Amino acid sequence: xxxxxxxxxxxxxxxxxxxxxxxxxxxxxxxxxxxxxxxxxxxxxxxxxxxxxxxxxxxxxxxxxxxxxxxxxxxxxxxxxxxxxxxxxxxxxxxxxxxxxxxxxxxxxxxxxxxxxxxxxxxxxxxxxxxxxxxxxxxxxxxxxxxxxxxxxxxxxxxxxxxxxxxxxxxxxxxxxxxxxxxxxxxxxxxxxxxxxxxxxxxxxxxxxxxxxxxxxxxxxxxxxxxxxxxxxxxxxxxxxxxxxxxxxxxxxxxxxxxxxxxxxxxxxxxxxxxxxxxxxxxxxxxxxxxxxxxxxxxxxxxxxxxxxxxxxxxxxxxxxxxxxxxxxxxxxxxxxxxxxxxxxxxxxxxxxxxxxxxxxx
Amino acid sequence: xxxxxxxxxxxxxxxxxxxxxxxxxxxxxxxxxxxxxxxxxxxxxxxxxxxxxxxxxxxxxxxxxxxxxxxxxxxxxxxxxxxxxxxxxxxxxxxxxxxxxxxxxxxxxxxxxxxxxxxxxxxxxxxxxxxxxxxxxxxxxxxxxxxxxxxxxxxxxxxxxxxxxxxxxxxxxxxxxxxxxxxxxxxxxxxxxxxxxxxxxxxxxxxxxxxxxxxxxxxxxxxxxxxxxxxxxxxxxxxxxxxxxxxxxxxxxxxxxxxxxxxxxxxxxxxxxxxxxxxxxxxxxxxxxxxxxxxxxxxxxxxxxxxxxxxxxxxxxxxxxxxxxxxxxxxxxxxxxxxxxxxxxxxxxxxxxxxxxxxxxx
Numbered sequence: 001x002x003x004x005x006x007x008x009x010x011x012x013x014x015x016x017x018x019x020x021x022x023x024x025x026x027x028x029x030x031x032x033x034x035x036x037x038x039x040x041x042x043x044x045x046x047x048x049x050x051x052x053x054x055x056x057x058x059x060x061x062x063x064x065x066x067x068x069x070x071x072x073x074x075x076x077x078x079x080x081x082x083x084x085x086x087x088x089x090x091x092x093x094x095x096x097x098x099x100x101x102x103x104x105x106x107x108x109x110x111x112x113x114x115x116x117x118x119x120x121x122x123x124x125x126x127x128x129x130x131x132x133x134x135x136x137x138x139x140x141x142x143x144x145x146x147x148x149x150x151x152x153x154x155x156x157x158x159x160x161x162x163x164x165x166x167x168x169x170x171x172x173x174x175x176x177x178x179x180x181x182x183x184x185x186x187x188x189x190x191x192x193x194x195x196x197x198x199x200x201x202x203x204x205x206x207x208x209x210x211x212x213x214x215x216x217x218x219x220x221x222x223x224x225x226x227x228x229x230x231x232x233x234x235x236x237x238x239x240x241x242x243x244x245x246x247x248x249x250x251x252x253x254x255x256x257x258x259x260x261x262x263x264x265x266x267x268x269x270x271x272x273x274x275x276x277x278x279x280x281x282x283x284x285x286x287x288x289x290x291x292x293x294x295x296x297x298x299x300x301x302x303x304x305x306x307x308x309x310x311x312x313x314x315x316x317x318x319x320x321x322x323x324x325x326x327x328x329x330x331x332x333x334x335x336x337x338x339x340x341x342x343x344x345x346x347x348x349x350x351x352x353x354x355x356x357x358x359x360x361x362x
Numbered sequence: 363x364x365x366x367x368x369x370x371x372x373x374x375x376x377x378x379x380x381x382x383x384x385x386x387x388x389x390x391x392x393x394x395x396x397x398x399x400x401x402x403x404x405x406x407x408x409x410x411x412x413x414x415x416x417x418x419x420x421x422x423x424x425x426x427x428x429x430x431x432x433x434x435x436x437x438x439x440x441x442x443x444x445x446x447x448x449x450x451x452x453x454x455x456x457x458x459x460x461x462x463x464x465x466x467x468x469x470x471x472x473x474x475x476x477x478x479x480x481x482x483x484x485x486x487x488x489x490x491x492x493x494x495x496x497x498x499x500x501x502x503x504x505x506x507x508x509x510x511x512x513x514x515x516x517x518x519x520x521x522x523x524x525x526x527x528x529x530x531x532x533x534x535x536x537x538x539x540x541x542x543x544x545x546x547x548x549x550x551x552x553x554x555x556x557x558x559x560x561x562x563x564x565x566x567x568x569x570x571x572x573x574x575x576x577x578x579x580x581x582x583x584x585x586x587x588x589x590x591x592x593x594x595x596x597x598x599x600x601x602x603x604x605x606x607x608x609x610x611x612x613x614x615x616x617x618x619x620x621x622x623x624x625x626x627x628x629x630x631x632x633x634x635x636x637x638x639x640x641x642x643x644x645x646x647x648x649x650x651x652x653x654x655x656x657x658x659x660x661x662x663x664x665x666x667x668x669x670x671x672x673x674x675x676x677x678x679x680x681x682x683x684x685x686x687x688x689x690x691x692x693x694x695x696x697x698x699x700x701x702x703x704x705x706x707x708x709x710x711x712x713x714x715x716x717x718x719x720x721x722x723x724x
Contacts, residue, residue, distance in 0.1 A: 160524070162522070162524060163684075165652075165653060165687055168651065168653040169653045169656045171653070172651075172653050172654050172656055172657035172661060172662075172665070173656050173657055173658070212609070212630075214630075215629045215630050215631075215632075215651065216630075216632065217668075247574070247609065249611050249612035250611035250612070250630045250631055267577045268574075268576075268577050268578075268612045269577075269612055270577075270578065289530065289534075289577065290527075291527055291530040291531045291533070291534050292534050294531045294534055294535050295534035295535055296535070299534060300534075303534070306579075322525075325527055
């Protein structure tokens with residue numbers, strides 16, 4: 001059922017298809033290296049996994065950007081691969097996750113165990129509880145997980161790769177095994193998000209960062225049905241469900257997936273082209289190019305205004321098109337948040353529409 | 363001016379918008395690791411650059427797939443970054459190219475020199491001459507270069523990166539410098555291709571493997587105009603000009619670029635969706651997913667037939683959606699070439715259209 005709310009949170013209001021007086025903004029990867037307080041904390045620990053695994057540290061880090069940037073939502077500080085722990089998967093950061101035993105053949109499936117979420121992921125749920133207790137009521141907490149196809153990419157590739165050719169070969173060579181794996185990952189992602197909601201998450205986002213490698217036929221066979229399954233499982237949870245497919249403009253004809261309340265876009269697709277064919281109450285999230293935050297302020301403002309203009313008066317959650325880059329100047333991030341917040345008042349935004357139409361759309 | 367030909371080469375005929383009785387096929391990266399003869403030769407040299415730099419070896423390698431696979435075109439065995447040598451750029455293979463001094467600031471531009479093509483790239487032109495002398499008349503030789511934006515990606519990033527964030531930041535921070543660099547690279551690519559044509563190349567392809575990272579506004583400012591400029595320079599050269607933008611389905615509204623005679627697609631976009639809005643005589647090239655070559659033969663055949671069906675009776679050069687993967691089984695590649703060649707006769711192809719419509723389109 002579509003998400004509705006009477007919350008005072010502009011983020012949740014926008015997720016429900018409303019246009020709040022203050023436009024909400026949060027940034028993917030906002031809880032991390034752009035913040036000096038995070039870098040200072042990080043330097044005291046050898047591996048980032050120590051931060052992910054400690055509810056005390058992870059909750060502090062999750063709250064940092066709310067306090068220091070004034071964003072309208074907190075995003076849980078954890079990793080996309082975290083839920084794989086519930087399958088008994090071991091990995092180390094070098095510096096990205098590298099799995100000890102990738103899943104390539106049917107026999108590898110035996111290495112996956114079915115551990116309870118409580119036993120394997122309770123630290124994440126405890127982080128959720130702590131963050132929620134520390135957030136003001138108008139700031140929402142977003143839980144998240146990798147989408148089933150993207151989790152499968154990590155499981156099969158074993159590490160970040162450029163073309164996912166091991167997984168894509170599996171789809172051709174052993175589709176039965178691929179479906180079995182995706183089934184399990186869909187169940188896992190749904191359970192993990194449900195547990196995050198019960199612990200206090202007020203919205204959930206499925207990150208599908210690998211899905212853009214698929215053509216439409218494989219997308220409709222191996223990715224989309226599992227996203228829909230996760231969202232269906234959360235249908236009565238009463239929180240908005242956000243889907244973020246990265247680098248997937250060719251898959252937009254099949255999006256948003258059934259069950260999604262919000263679709264998040266990267267910078268490849270101007271928001272207005274998608275709004276044009278959506279129900280007027282369907283919210284989009286996005287999509288400033290993270291690289292725009294390195295521009296001189298005049299160009300940054302122009303790029304921000306172009307995104308604002310492309311959303312016009314439709315329900316919109318401002319965000320980047322992908323994660324904020326680690327060395328982004330903090331002052332520029334603050335300028336972004338401020339400009340978006342002021343945009344509803346007419347103080348910024350559509351001043352020079354004839355210019356912003358030509359600007360980098362972000 | 364549009365390309366026309368009276369050649370007996372099915373590849374050149376298709377490039378001219380004809381539908382030859384035998385459907386032409388060649389494969390990106392066909393001259394390389396899939397061939398045992400190549401691997402045997404490669405094992406005798408420490409660096410792949412020794413193979414690129416020797417006209418004797420590079421011409422032998424270029425000819426190998428023509429002899430051993432029966433493809434309809436030879437693609438010059440050289441690297442995408444090769445033309446950068448004419449700017450005095452130094453790089454080493456580790457195992458992909460890594461530049462000694464990437465271009466990041468205006469002061470770095472001084473490190474670029476203007477060497478004559480003869481002095482810096484004569485070995486490539488000599489390779490072209492030798493290959494051309496060794497090819498039967500019905501097999502065409504394709505010359506190539508990186509498109510200006512992709513060459514800029516190498517120059518600025520200094521190596522293969524996943525998100526091109528250094529170059530993309532430069533577009534926002536110093537567009538004037540970016541344009542200067544792209545100007546130079548467009549002149550270089552045009553001169554290099556012109557020299558290849560004079561040495562015997564009968565077609566040229568611009569590989570734009572990095573362009574998919576751009577949103578439409580940046581594409582139209584920083585990539586498309588320079589592709590058009592290269593093709594315009596070759597307007598009277600009398601050879602077909604092929605443009606291959608990788609992972610760029612969102613840029614298709616602006617494609618094919620002016621001056622292109624053929625557009626090459628990856629597996630993200632079914633050929634028929636593009637044919638539908640093109641002039642009936644405009645040829646497409648592509649677009650089997652290279653991973654399909656690992657499938658059991660029934661599924662491979664189905665994927666091949668789906669691509670054939672999506673081209674229907676339009677001018678079409680069969681190819682992969684990107685380079686053939688190094689460990690692809692040779693027997694499967696041979697099966698592909700044979701099936702495509704037989705498709706015109708009705709011996710293969712549209713036998714089970716109701717199935718192939720559902721198959722992975724490649």
